[in-house]
Amino acid sequence: AQSVTQLGSHVSVSEGALVLLRCNYSSSVPPYLFWYVQYPNQGLQLLLKYTSAATLVKGINGFEAEFKKSETSFHLTKPSAHMSDAAEYFCAVSHYGGSQGNLIFGKGTKLSVKP
Amino acid sequence: NAGVTQTPKFQVLKTGQSMTLQCAQDMNHEYMSWYRQDPGMGLRLIHYSVGAGITDQGEVPNGYNVSRSTTEDFPLRLLSAAPSQTSVYFCASSQTGLASNTGELFFGEGSRLTVL
Numbered sequence A: 001a002q003s004v005t006q007l008g009s010h011v012s013v014s015e016g017a018l019v020l021l022r023c024n025y026s027s028s029v030p031p032y033l034f035w036y037v038q039y040p041n042q043g044l045q046l047l048l049k050y051t052s053a054a055t056l057v058k059g060i061n062g063f064e065a066e067f068k069k070s071e072t073s074f075h076l077t078k079p080s081a082h083m084s085d086a087a088e089y090f091c092a093v094s095h096y097g098g099s100q101g102n103l104i105f106g107k108g109t110k111l112s113v114k115p
Numbered sequence B: 001n002a003g004v005t006q007t008p009k010f011q012v013l014k015t016g017q018s019m020t021l022q023c024a025q026d027m028n029h030e031y032m033s034w035y036r037q038d039p040g041m042g043l044r045l046i047h048y049s050v051g052a053g054i055t056d057q058g059e060v061p062n063g064y065n066v067s068r069s070t071t072e073d074f075p076l077r078l079l080s081a082a083p084s085q086t087s088v089y090f091c092a093s094s095q096t097g098l099a100s101n102t103g104e105l106f107f108g109e110g111s112r113l114t115v116l
Helices: none
Strands: A003-007 A010-014 A018-025 A032-038 A044-050 A056-058 A063-070 A073-078 A088-093 A109-114 B004-006 B010-013 B019-024 B030-037 B042-051 B054-057 B062-068 B075-077 B087-094 B111-115
Touching: A003 A088, A010 A018, A010 B004, A018 A032, A018 A088, A018 A109, A018 B042, A032 A073, A032 B019, A044 A063, A044 A073, A044 B054, A073 A088, A088 B062, B010 B019, B019 B030, B019 B087
Parallel strands: A010 A109, B010 B111
Antiparallel strands: A003 A018, A018 A073, A032 A044, A032 A088, A056 A063, A063 A073, A088 A109, B004 B019, B019 B075, B030 B042, B030 B087, B042 B054, B062 B075, B087 B111
């Protein structure tokens, strides 16, 4: 069965600093990987996704993530944090087809941005 | 474009009461699902449906029922509420089956349920 581990339930950075949110996955077959963002009192929205095309994936709001099969990782980065990036971020994994196509979410990482 | 609409947004129940959380989408999506979100637990899948008349259990189905009589609607029923069901519930839909080539789930804004 697939699973996702997000390292760090809370990450704090200064405005303008690098954002790095870590995600490792477990999967016996090639996975689809996703990052979603949740702003306070809202639902989740897709930031970016990896579906076996380019290993470096660019998303919205300047975020990107790199799929590294050897490390089973899909870390999310942004070169320069903005106050508006403060939110909770969820990594998710799935496979195509059947019940394995459901998204399995990590426990989330709450990002705080200090002025 | 309304997307995924959940009602109610807030609800307080007493232990043993029943209620239905409503979910409707206007995007003609085949796949719909219900998740619950609890602090430090992320999102956990309760039930899902890949089309009208087809439903299946997710990771935490106990205490919840679903049905899918139309493409648009996917209600979640709590038959006898328990304090452990206090949570924020999200409905989500996807254009094609599960996380295929599009891979994107569209989420509602959530329903916050408190069971006393």
